[in-house]
Amino acid sequence: KNLKIKVYKTIILPLVLYGCETWSLTQREKHRLQVFEIRVLMRIFGSRREDDRAWRKLHNDELKIYTPPPRIVRVIKSRRMRWAGHVARMDGTRGVRPLGRPRRRWEDNIRRDLWEIGVEGDWILLAQDRVRWRALVNSVMNLRVP
Numbered sequence: 001k002n003l004k005i006k007v008y009k010t011i012i013l014p015l016v017l018y019g020c021e022t023w024s025l026t027q028r029e030k031h032r033l034q035v036f037e038i039r040v041l042m043r044i045f046g047s048r049r050e051d052d053r054a055w056r057k058l059h060n061d062e063l064k065i066y067t068p069p070p071r072i073v074r075v076i077k078s079r080r081m082r083w084a085g086h087v088a089r090m091d092g093t094r095g096v097r098p099l100g101r102p103r104r105r106w107e108d109n110i111r112r113d114l115w116e117i118g119v120e121g122d123w124i125l126l127a128q129d130r131v132r133w134r135a136l137v138n139s140v141m142n143l144r145v146p
Helices: 002-016 027-045 060-066 072-089 106-116 123-128 130-141
Strands: 047-049 055-057
Touching: 002 027, 002 072, 027 060, 027 072, 072 106, 072 123, 072 130, 106 123, 106 130, 123 130
Parallel strands: none
Antiparallel strands: 047 055
């Protein structure tokens, strides 16, 4: 099982999360990623044998006991925040895009991620202080919220 966890963390997760720093996830997409994560972990941990020698599948809550955090959505939020720090420190001429905008912008996601941990204000100014920004990124990773 340890080998399977290592394969999951070193091969599967990086493939699934490639470019996640720029994703604008909807609730449906977040749910699908969580379902994917649970399914993979179910395959890794399989069934459990009860005291009466009967086999049964693990429930999602039990699975969370056997697997250490971080959860996939928290990883995405943390990576997005880390990337936001880099973007905030870039000069203003980089990253200019054509007219029109998507319904939900990447920057809106950063504001929402910060709001979830109780931080309001201009995130670009916050990101200028690398030490404080790194602490914020880590706090997003350690959240106990889905």
